Amino acid sequence: MFYEEKAIYHVYNRSNQLLYHNRDNYIYFLKLIRKHILPYSEILAYCLMPNHFHLLLMPNEKGIEFSTLKFKEEMQLLPKSIGTMLSSFVQAINHQQNTKGSLFAHKTKAKMLNDTKSDYILNCFMYIHQNPKQADLVNRIEDWEFSSYPDYIGKRNGNLINKQLALEIMNLDINDIEFITNKLLIDKSDDDFL
Numbered sequence: 001m002f003y004e005e006k007a008i009y010h011v012y013n014r015s016n017q018l019l020y021h022n023r024d025n026y027i028y029f030l031k032l033i034r035k036h037i038l039p040y041s042e043i044l045a046y047c048l049m050p051n052h053f054h055l056l057l058m059p060n061e062k063g064i065e066f067s068t069l070k071f072k073e074e075m076q077l078l079p080k081s082i083g084t085m086l087s088s089f090v091q092a093i094n095h096q097q098n099t100k101g102s103l104f105a106h107k108t109k110a111k112m113l114n115d116t117k118s119d120y121i122l123n124c125f126m127y128i129h130q131n132p133k134q135a136d137l138v139n140r141i142e143d144w145e146f147s148s149y150p151d152y153i154g155k156r157n158g159n160l161i162n163k164q165l166a167l168e169i170m171n172l173d174i175n176d177i178e179f180i181t182n183k184l185l186i187d188k189s190d191d192d193f194l
Contacts, residue, residue, distance in 0.1 A: 129148070
């Protein structure tokens with residue numbers, strides 16, 4: 001995948017097994033996101049689910065730069081860093097669980113949303129946040145700790161996401177997010193986002 005500066009991407013991957021075995025695993029993954037993705041991209045939304053993750057990203061100037069790898073072709077810094085992040089996480093979980101091999105079922109996907117219909121970015125934003133409720137992990141969307149949604153509704157004051165930029169891109173008022181996200185639950189069978 002070739003990333004473009006200021007384009008919006010839905011980045012996701014799924015496992016055939018649990019990715020996170022305890023709360024510390026989720027926290028560790030969020031620390032890896034901060035370390036490996038934040039320098040190369042604005043994070044507009046995220047949700048970590050027991051067997052998959054979703055990120056809504058907008059690469060910055062540094063993220064689209066190319067890095068020469070020894071004995072390989074050049075690669076952009078953002079996808080290279082995403083790969084490093086996932087490799088670090090897999091190694092840590094394998095060590096913790098005394099297992100070997102990849103945790104992920106597929107290569108990480110990155111879908112550019114700018115070339116789609118105008119409301120697609122907003123729908124993807126809602127879909128990412130609605131995941132825990134749709135999976136019956138929580139009764140209310142805001143109760144899922146490992147999502148950016150609590151930051152958007154003022155339940156938590158995290159600094160991993162760029163709320164202001166996301167609101168501008170989607171032309172949303174911060175006061176409307178809770179209503180819109182809860183009112184317009186996306187159909188579970190909608191696989192346009194995966």
